[in-house]
Amino acid sequence: MTSSTLSAVRSVSPDLARSWLLVAATRPDTFDEAASSSADAVVLDIEDAVDASRKDEAREDVARWLHSGGESWVRVNDVTSEHWSADLEVLRAAPGLRGVMLAKTEAGAQVTDTFHRLGGRVPVVALVESAVGIESATEIARAEGAFRLAFGSGDFRRDTGMSADREAMAYPRARLVVSSRCGDLPGPIDGPTVGTSHPVLREQSAITVSMGMTGKLCLSADQAPVVNEVISPTRTDVDWAHSFLADFDARGRIVRDGSDLPRLGRARKIMHLAEAFQVAVTAR
Numbered sequence: 244m245t246s247s248t249l250s251a252v253r254s255v256s257p258d259l260a261r262s263w264l265l266v267a268a269t270r271p272d273t274f275d276e277a278a279s280s281s282a283d284a285v286v287l288d289i290e291d292a293v294d295a296s297r298k299d300e301a302r303e304d305v306a307r308w309l310h311s312g313g314e315s316w317v318r319v320n321d322v323t324s325e326h327w328s329a330d331l332e333v334l335r336a337a338p339g340l341r342g343v344m345l346a347k348t349e350a351g352a353q354v355t356d357t358f359h360r361l362g363g364r365v366p367v368v369a370l371v372e373s374a375v376g377i378e379s380a381t382e383i384a385r386a387e388g389a390f391r392l393a394f395g396s397g398d399f400r401r402d403t404g405m406s407a408d409r410e411a412m413a414y415p416r417a418r419l420v421v422s423s424r425c426g427d428l429p430g431p432i433d434g435p436t437v438g439t440s441h442p443v444l445r446e447q448s449a450i451t452v453s454m455g456m457t458g459k460l461c462l463s464a465d466q467a468p469v470v471n472e473v474i475s476p477t478r479t480d481v482d483w484a485h486s487f488l489a490d491f492d493a494r495g496r497i498v499r500d501g502s503d504l505p506r507l508g509r510a511r512k513i514m515h516l517a518e519a520f521q522v523a524v525t526a527r
Contacts, residue, residue: 255283257316257342257366258429259519261474262467263460265318265435267292268301270381274308278315278466281471285315286310289330290346291316292480298326302333309339316340322356331360334434336470342366342390347398349376351386358388366390368432372398377415384426392419392426396434409450420455437462441469448473475520476513484513485524 250318255261266273268289274295277285286309293301305317322345330364334340345357348369356450358367367388371377384392384473394415396407405411419431433451436444436459448470451459458468476484487510491503498504516522 255519257284259516260284260432261458261459261520262470263316263344263393263432263458264464264467265292265460265462266315267509268317269293269297271304271308274313275441277464278313279416280467282461282464282467283458283471284341284367286318287315287343288318289326289456290318290320292311293421295326299329302326302330306333306337309334309337312339312375314339314341316317316342316344316510318344318346318370319357321345322353323347327357328360329494331357334365335455339352340365342368344393345370346370347372347376348383350390351382354383354386358386363388370395371419374399377418380418380422381425383390384428386423386426389426389428391432391458392423393432393458394419394434397437399434411466413454414517416454416456430455432456432460435462436466439463441466444469445473471520476516478480478522478525480513481522482525484510484517488514502520 253263260283262279262282263286264277265286265288266277268287273512274287285307289301289305294461317332317340325463334343342365343357343361345354345367348371350356352493354367354369368391369383369389370393371380371383380392383389396412399415416433423429423431433456438448444466452474457474459474461467461470487506491507
């Protein structure tokens with residue numbers, strides 16, 4: 244099976260993508276395997292996953308794969324890095340490039356500069372990883388070229404000294420959610436869960452959903468199915484939405500009270516996601 248065939252099975256639109264699988268660019272032998280995984284989006288990482296001495300080699304390996312039929316996103320080095328320009332120069336003409344994830348974003352201008360360097364046609368996911376970035380999140384979300392925001396939770400904790408507790412991380416998550424709404428972007432992508440425990444991953448993915456985030460970074464392919472399941476609407480939600488919409492149609496789409504319109508919006512959103520993620524209504 245070729246790289247292009249592997250990539251073709253990925254059907255979820257990136258604005259709805261739940262699982263974003265980070266893949267070290269130093270391992271080109273794993274690119275095809277990642278592309279055939281259940282992750283909604285694959286991100287080849289030439290930033291944190293690559294030592295400075297190997298940047299050139301990793302960049303070329305990624306470009307070669309993208310030119311040979313592979314399709315993916317790429318996490319590029321931050322604008323202040325000496326590697327940023329070289330990353331964009333190599334990736335600019337890569338036919339398989341679906342978008343870039345810009346590391347350590349702290350200003351809207353960084354997103355726009357990246358977008359224009361790539362010809363004004365490649366979407367940019369702004370990875371926010373610092374206190375400055377969080378406080379600039381709305382400006383970043385409104386920048387030309389911004390596609391979604393993502394939370395670099397590990398670097399953010401190192402920058403601020405905050406813990407990984409749900410309470411400590413509530414503020415930066417909420418800022419990214421509110422800023423995404425202000426910028427008319429899809430919901431933001433949460434930081435990854437470190438470790439191999441699927442129960443912990445499931446619990447942390449549920450927090451992602453409760454905060455209003457709609458995606459999550461993954462560190463291994465086996466995390467993707469768990470993230471996809473938790474972030475998708477439940478069968479119970481889909482059944483409720485289907486029943487509500489059927490009832491709404493049956494009564495001539497007449498609004499009875501102030502709760503109908505919010506419920507109608509929620510039901511339509513659930514059914515839209517159910518269709519995108521292939522969550523079926525329970526047979527009756």
